[in-house]
Amino acid sequence: MDLPPCLSMFKPSAYLFIVFLLFLAQTDGVFSGCYTSIFSFGDSLADTGNYAYAEETKRVYDNLPYGETFFHQPTGRCSDGRLVIDFIAQALGISLVPPYLGHSKKDFSQGVNFAVVGATALDSAFFEERGVKIMTNYSLGVQLEWFKSLLPSLCISPSNCNSMLGDSLFLVGEIGGNDYNDPFFQKRSVEEVRMIVPTVIDTISSTITALIDAGAVTLMVPGNLPIGCSSSYLTIFQSSQDKDDYDPSTGCITWLNEFSQYHNQLLQNELNRLRELHPHANIIYADYYNVAMELFQYPTRSGFKQDVLMACCGGGGPYNYNLTAKCGSEGSSSCEDPSLYVNWDGVHLTEAAYKWITNGLLKGLFTTPPINISCKLDS
Ligand SMILES: *[C@@H]1O[C@H](CO)[C@@H](O)[C@H](O)[C@H]1NC(C)=O
C-alpha cells in the first residue's frame, strides 16, 4: 500500500499504530465477560457426576471421603469438594454445572457438563488397537456428539441458539491427561507415549473447531498439570538410584514434568493457529501447569503444608499413594485437614488447590489472553 509522504517517512510509527489498533481490536474480544452458562468437556478434573451415573460398577469416588469438604457426601467429583469448574460457575454467579447424564434438559439453562472421569481425548478404538486399557469409552469425540444432539433442544431458534452459545463459556479440558496416564501406568515407554501427543492435540483442535462452527465464541482450553508432582506418578516411577530424575527444588520428577510441558507447548502452538483461523473467537489458554507449579514450589506461601507431594487421602507409602488401597477403599485413610494439602488422592487435587488454581486463572495471570469475567458495561 502507498503511504502518504508524512507516514512513509515514519513507517515504523505507522506500523506501531496499526499494531496498537490490532491490540485494541483484540482486547475488545477478550473482555467479553458476563457468561450466562458453561459448557464443559473433559475428564475427572471437570466431571461433576457423569461417571458416577454412567458406570454400573461402583468406584472409589462414590465413597466418602470424596465430597466431604463442601458437599458432605460423594457427588461423583474426584476431590474432597469443588473443582475448578465449580469455582468458575460460582464466580460467574450461575448454578453449579449439572452433569449431562441423568439430568433432563430443563436443568441445563445455565450449562451442561459432558466431562467424564477417565475420559481420553482419543477414541477407545485407538487404545484397543494398542492393547492399552482405558477406564471409559466416553472420549472427547463422544462428548462432542452428546453436545451436538442436545443442542437443538436447548434453544428455540437458530438465532436464539447463536446468542445463547455466544454468551456461554466453553471449557475444553483439561483433556488428554488420561491418554498418557493409561499407557504410562501400563508401563509403556516415554518414547511410545510421546508419539501420541500430536494426535491428542489434533483431536482437541478439531473439537474446538467443531464447537466454533456450532456457535461457540469464548473457549477456555486448559493444559496439563505437572504429572511429575503427582503422588501416583511419584510412587509408580519412584527411583532411589537416580537422584537426577528429581527436581531438587520441588522433589517432582523432571522428565515427567517435561512431558506435560511438551503437551502444553504443542497445545499452545495449535491454539495460536486456531486464533488466526477464527479471529472472532476468543480462545483462551489456561496454564494449569504453571499455576500448579507455584503450589509445588512455594506451598507455605499459599497456605499449604511444606510436605506438598504427600496425598491427603491414601493407603500409605512415601507419598501416601498405594495402588492396593486407594482413597475411598478399605485400608486407606484421609488427612485431618484437606485444606492444607494440594494432592487429594494421589491423582486429583484438593478443593483448596482447585480454588487456588481458579483464582490464578480468573485474575488473568495464568490465562492467555487473560479471561475477564466481569460484565461488559454496555451503554
Ligand atoms: C467400550 O467398548 C468396548 C468395545 O469397543 C466394549 O467391549 C466395552 O464394554 C466398552 N466399555 C464401556 C465402559 O462402555
Ligand SMILES: *[C@@H]1O[C@H](CO)[C@@H](O)[C@H](O)[C@H]1NC(C)=O
Ligand atoms: C498398601 O496397602 C496394602 C493393603 O491395605 C497394605 O498391605 C500395604 O502395607 C500398603 N503399603 C504401604 C507401603 O503402606
Ligand SMILES: *[C@@H]1O[C@H](CO)[C@@H](O)[C@H](O)[C@H]1NC(C)=O
Ligand atoms: C474487565 O472488563 C470490564 C468491562 O469491560 C472492564 O471495566 C475491566 O477493567 C476489565 N478487567 C480487567 C482485569 O481487564
